[in-house]
Amino acid sequence: MKIASWNVNSLNVRLPQVLAWLQEHRPDVLALQETKLEDARFPVAVFEELGYCAVYSGQKTYNGVALLSRTPLTEVQIGIPQYTDEQRRVVAATLAGVRVVCLYVPNGQAVGSAKYHYKLEWLSHVRTWLEEELARHTRLAVVGDLNIAPEDRDVHDPRRWEGQVLVSGPERAAFQSLLDLGLQDALRLSPQSEGIFSWWNYGALAFRRNWGLRIDHVLLSGELARECRACWVDRQPRGNERPSDHAPVVAEFA
């Protein structure tokens, strides 16, 4: 079993890259964020040709999430239950006995801004919901663009970033509160080299010099964490022509 997540920053632009990546890596499930596509425009048929079914929740211009799976998706959940949010940022489904929650956490723009407060409120609603999801599903994976670099080692230049959005204390506390539910950061389950990031600013030098942040994550329930054999960031697509600013994160299971 292989679970992957990728913020594609427009599925319309990135579709050829996503198709190529799916064919090369054949994950059982790929979670997408920032599809920026209304549901009527989601390219279901193209994915079906590759053997993937899809569930999606999108909107024009902003946000948009999807799950692509090689096996049928059941118990589909769009959005956070009991939290009204017009922004399309959440889709969850069950496949092959695994519950997968795909999140596109708000960016937050700047510490103290209205969008920052929305981010923290949104995360607290996610936490409440995931607590219930964990009670219902012992095999749970929470994946996506969480827009939080949880530790200084997830930041290329921690001093420069100190206190900024994506690394601020309240955001990191919100991330920790998800771990406190009993979720584990898959990438940190085994020893890692330094400088593993999943996002690099657009611009000629950022990726080449590895000026990045690790803000895309795979979080696993205890049962799935025990089955996890490896977790890595695939930097290859970030070097494509017209890349997304994010790279895929992949977790492999026994």
Added chain:
DNA sequence: ATGGTCGCTGTGCGA
């Protein structure tokens, strides 16, 4: 080095 770039829109905004 967090926009010096993108994507989508529409002459600006969000990331």
